[in-house]
Amino acid sequence: MNEHIIQIIELTKKYGNIKAVDNVSLGIRRGEIFGLLGPNGAGKTTIIKMLATLLKPTSGFAEVWHHNILKEQDAVRRSIGIVFQDPSIDTELTGRENLDFHARMYGLNKEKREKRIAEVLDLVELNDRAKAFVKFYSGGMQRRLEIARGLMHYPKVLFLDEPTLGLDAQTRHRIWEYIKRLNKAQKVTVVLTTHYMEEADYLCDRVAIIDNGKIIALDKPNNLKNAIGEDIISVQVSDGGKFSDILTKIEYIKRIRLHDDFLFLSVENGEIMIPRILRLAHEEGIFVQSVSLRKPTLEDVFLTFTGRTIREQEASVKEQIRMKAKASMRMGGKR
Amino acid sequence: MKSLDFTAIYTIWLREMKRFFRARSRLIGSLAMPLFFLLFLGMGFDAAFKFSDMPPGVNYIAFLAPGIIGMALLFNSITSGLSVIWDRQFGFLKEIMVAPVSRVSIVLGKTLGGVTTALLQGILILLIAMGIGFKITGLLGFLSAVICMILIATSFVCLGLIFASIINDMQGFHLIMTLFTFPIFILSSALFPLERLPLWLKYLSYINPLTYGVDGLRYCLIGMGHFSLALDLFVLVCFCIFMIGLSTYLFGSVEVD
Numbered sequence: 056m057n058e059h060i061i062q063i064i065e066l067t068k069k070y071g072n073i074k075a076v077d078n079v080s081l082g083i084r085r086g087e088i089f090g091l092l093g094p095n096g097a098g099k100t101t102i103i104k105m106l107a108t109l110l111k112p113t114s115g116f117a118e119v120w121h122h123n124i125l126k127e128q129d130a131v132r133r134s135i136g137i138v139f140q141d142p143s144i145d146t147e148l149t150g151r152e153n154l155d156f157h158a159r160m161y162g163l164n165k166e167k168r169e170k171r172i173a174e175v176l177d178l179v180e181l182n183d184r185a186k187a188f189v190k191f192y193s194g195g196m197q198r199r200l201e202i203a204r205g206l207m208h209y210p211k212v213l214f215l216d217e218p219t220l221g222l223d224a225q226t227r228h229r230i231w232e233y234i235k236r237l238n239k240a241q242k243v244t245v246v247l248t249t250h251y252m253e254e255a256d257y258l259c260d261r262v263a264i265i266d267n268g269k270i271i272a273l274d275k276p277n278n279l280k281n282a283i284g285e286d287i288i289s290v291q292v293s294d295g296g297k298f299s300d301i302l303t304k305i306e307y308i309k310r311i312r313l314h315d316d317f318l319f320l321s322v323e324n325g326e327i328m329i330p331r332i333l334r335l336a337h338e339e340g341i342f343v344q345s346v347s348l349r350k351p352t353l354e355d356v357f358l359t360f361t362g363r364t365i366r367e368q369e370a371s372v373k374e375q376i377r378m379k380a381k382a383s384m385r386m387g388g389k390r
Numbered sequence: 391m392k393s394l395d396f397t398a399i400y401t402i403w404l405r406e407m408k409r410f411f412r413a414r415s416r417l418i419g420s421l422a423m424p425l426f427f428l429l430f431l432g433m434g435f436d437a438a439f440k441f442s443d444m445p446p447g448v449n450y451i452a453f454l455a456p457g458i459i460g461m462a463l464l465f466n467s468i469t470s471g472l473s474v475i476w477d478r479q480f481g482f483l484k485e486i487m488v489a490p491v492s493r494v495s496i497v498l499g500k501t502l503g504g505v506t507t508a509l510l511q512g513i514l515i516l517l518i519a520m521g522i523g524f525k526i527t528g529l530l531g532f533l534s535a536v537i538c539m540i541l542i543a544t545s546f547v548c549l550g551l552i553f554a555s556i557i558n559d560m561q562g563f564h565l566i567m568t569l570f571t572f573p574i575f576i577l578s579s580a581l582f583p584l585e586r587l588p589l590w591l592k593y594l595s596y597i598n599p600l601t602y603g604v605d606g607l608r609y610c611l612i613g614m615g616h617f618s619l620a621l622d623l624f625v626l627v628c629f630c631i632f633m634i635g636l637s638t639y640l641f642g643s644v645e646v647d
């Protein structure tokens with residue numbers, strides 16, 4: 056299970072003086088959903104493009120499914136499926152025709168094509184719209200079609216570059232479910248990039264946090280969050296001052312902050328600590344009105360490592376402007 | 391990497407066909423312009439001027455028809471080649487480029503697609519012209535004209551691909567149409583004979599490959615021309631091979647963003 060299906064070794068890509076990707080080394084395991092999480096411009100897309108053999112690294116190399124991305128481009132291309140950050144479907148064709156085009160390009164014979172098209176359409180629930188022109192699809196449907204297309208030729212690895220960028224919350228959750236499902240059912244390793252914390256947290260078995268082209272942390276989402284330490288337990292009690300004095304003597308509580316009736320306790324492994332704290336309160340005769348636990352998020356992790364937040368807000372605004380510019384360019388080109 | 395992947399070539403060709411036959415309005419538009427030229431320009435000039443260099447029995451419309459076929463081939467071929475700009479703009483080029491398929495196969499698929507559509511339009515215009523009274527030398531002339539058309543179309547689809555490899559936006563597309571395609575058309579002897587042109591215009595026409603294409607078409611269809619059919623074919627074949635080579639080379643170094 057821990058066999059590496061992708062091995063990246065000291066991969067670097069420079070654009071002029073900018074190091075878009077800076078000496079990145081990492082291994083991606085067979086069967087996992089691996090996430091590259093980082094703000095806009097961190098270098099995620101550049102890494103994906105180098106792995107997909109669309110871009111030549113400045114230095115370093117990588118192996119995908121034991122094929123060198125520099126020397127065995129064809130073999131690499133056969134082993135991967137990819138959903139690009141920006142749309143890449145022919146909107147003048149139907150959904151089915153797009154899948155058919157892809158299958159033929161990858162050399163699937165007629166029988167296999169028919170079977171596989173039905174399978175992947177089924178997976179993303181687009182059966183009933185397969186014969187419609189893609190220009191009549193919603194953004195979410197187009198994305199689902201692209202995911203289906205990426206799976207057409209039975210790839211070993213599926214790259215998803217910002218799979219839910221610009222989609223509404225409901226569509227996003229739906230796509231998350233497809234990704235989980237295809238990872239299980241098709242046994243395909245998934246490498247996705249995102250700047251949404253919840254996405255990385257919810258979907259990924261392991262996450263590499265990337266900033267300015269460098270990997271700054273890599274682990275399971277839970278381990279990453281636990282590594283920065285404390286959960287925050289807030290306890291609402293009848294006599295905050297008294298309870299605070301009692302808790303100060305207990306060594307597993309790192310910090311205590313008192314605010315009105317609320318005590319905010321920084322601890323490790325908050326779930327385990329809650330019962331202990333409740334028992335203590337009971338023993339001391341203190342009445343507990345409510346308890347809640349806040350886990351650190353990947354945003355807290357990013358903040359700890361970089362001193363900044365991922366600024367999801369600003370990033371998504373930038374993306375929207377970019378998408379709009381692209382869309383208007385397209386309108387200009389339609390004739 | 392297999393250098394020639396026939397399935398991929400066919401797949402890319404098939405997509406071009408689907409897109410071509412679905413875009414009815416574009417098809418009508420691209421047929422209408424040459425037909426207007428042929429009818430209105432042909433009849434207008436025929437009535438207004440006497441062209442002294444015309445051999446006996448050849449009227450202006452007969453002279454013009456091969457030129458207009460050349461024009462239709464030129465515009466449709468270059469537009470087909472340049473459609474790669476659209477593919478890039480819409481992102482579909484990435485889908486093509488990431489497939490395990492050699493660049494040569496992609497260029498050949500695109501070229502075959504463009505040649506097929508341009509050829510269909512060229513032949514259609516020829517048939518329409520014949521329908522309204524344009525007389526050709528015979529079946530052999532017709533078939534050899536088709537060979538000229540294939541050479542012209544292939545060369546200019548590849549030229550379109552070459553431009554598309556260098557330029558990547560809509561502005562570039564319009565610039566090329568005005569800066570290259572129109573002069574190539576005007577200076578190809580499609581509209582007027584070369585004999586009486588001022589020397590500098592004559593030389594410009596001599597370095598224009600389409601001049602030899604139109605001249606070849608004239609030999610095949612009405613049995614007269616400026617150079618000789620052998621020279622026309624020689625230039626066309628050389629230009630065609632050069633264009634295929636250069637487009638394959640340049641397309642090979644295209645990066646997708």
Ligand SMILES: Nc1ncnc2c1ncn2[C@@H]1O[C@H](COP(=O)(O)OP(=O)(O)O)[C@@H](O)[C@H]1O
Nearest residue numbers: 070075093094095096097098099100101102647
């Ligand atoms: N073609 C290019 N030319 C110059 N700089 C580029 C190019 N592509 C990306 N970059 C730069 O490389 C960095 C990483 O970009 P990218 O990989 O797209 O980031 P991400 O996908 O994480 O948002 C950015 O600073 C971006 O501006």
Ligand SMILES: [Mg+2]
Nearest residue numbers: 099100140217
């Ligand atoms: Mg990106």
